[in-house]
Amino acid sequence: MKIAYLPIDERPCNIDYIQMIARSSPEIELLIPDKSMLGEKKKAANTNRIWNWLFAAGESADAFIISIDMMIYGGLLPSRLHYLTKDAGATCIERLRILHKTYPDTPIYASNLIMRTPKYSSSDEEPDYYEEWGRELFLNAYLQDKKAREKLSQSEEQELKAISAQLPKQYIEDYETRRIFNSMINVSMLNLLHEGVLTFLSIPQDDSSEFGYTAMDQKKVVEKREQLRLHKKVHMYPGADEVGATLLTRVYNDIKGITPKIYPIWSSTLGPSLIPLYEDRPYGESLKAHILAAGCQLVASADEADIILAYNTPGRVMQEAWEQAEKDITYTSFRNMLVFVGDIKKHIDSGKKVMVADSAYANGGDQELIILLDEEQVLDKLISYKGWNTNCNTLGTTICQGIIGLKGKVSTIQENLIYHLLDDYFYQAEVRKKLVDDFLPKYKLNYFDLKNREETINRIRDDMLYKSYHDTIIHSFGDMNLGKVSTYAPWNRMFECGMKLEFKGYTKLIL
Structure with a gap:
């Protein structure tokens, strides 16, 4: 199968990871634009060149995977910095109609993010004013939304009043104008899905929170989805950089006409009910969302499963991966890693395929898990291992490699395992901090x-x-x-x- 893939940006997580997974299957040929076409960080790609490539790729593609953020804004970061008008949005919407009309038998799987609102002040990926006012922009919307939906404490009321008095109005206006445009595009994509132009739409939420801008924008999409009765074709969940992998899994499953069955095992009793850092819902809810978005099925027993998902979560408190030298005691007292790894070994020994989503820490893998898997001599027998950035970044790519690797090339799968051990654990959890400090x-x-x-x-x-x-x-x-x-x-x-x-x-x- 030939799949035309337009990524969200040019970083390894959105290109290399997807190419590596695709190469593990002899059934997939991934068509992807040259990196030189995809812009660089805050420099937007030339969307006209992107459109020309996409249109030409359709001549041989069996399916499209399209990042709307790349197609409209020229990339992920440009989607947070642009000054596009409604006319620019209309142009993209019409191009998608033309693409569908030209290749009516080629399904279009699309993604479009709900624009993130980080909790911290940094302009590395945001507008310049976010360096000084980012935290306040987040809190202002967070507290206003919470006040509208629940009730603020006296200290929260005082904090909201102080922030509102200090926060420059021009920054609020600039930020909210961009969010309005983003919401308009999201709703327009639902209309295209209703028309039959799009086949499936994934709407991930980057750096999401229970209250605030993301939650408010999510509500608009939910209302439109319910109005158009598109519950099965529009999936919305925490994530971002894993979305290419999730859509690749769904395309693969749809073309082959399969619905792989997944059975999860957990490293901790509380794991399914905990809410990970940078996300707005419990692990258990994200698991259901990602399995459905990938075109898979959650099952209640290992016997009926095609693959086992070993889900490594915190005991009760989640920390950053670089804090493992001083990890919270509940990483030991509220989970039992010997039992967890023993279960992984038991399933592998019985002939089951096992994939590991290492989400116990944010921004990197779990040293204890890696060492125990190595000690039990099952680390190289996994079909998939990921442990990078956010829980849902990890989850989506874990599932993708696991499903596509079910009938994949063992040597390529093992290369991918080593790559992610080096990147997700050794770099993100260990080496990066040493470099930064020393x-x-x-x-x-x-x-x-x-x-x-x-x-x-x-x-x-x-x-x-x-x-x-x-x-x-x-x-x-x-x-x-x-x-x-x-x-x-x-x-x-x-x-x-x-x-x-x-x-x-x-x-x-x-x-």
């Missing part, structure tokens, strides 16, 4: 700007990742001798890294 001050750099020292940081990172991997992974991947790790810094910052892995005897380039 090396950035030495070169007078900051987390969001490596200036002209990117190559220096890359080489230090390469050595640290290589050493950490070989020091920790002792009993796994005996046939996959990792010879070299070469990294680069997308957007010239520390948040993520891209990698080229070399295995002794051959080289795999992951770009």
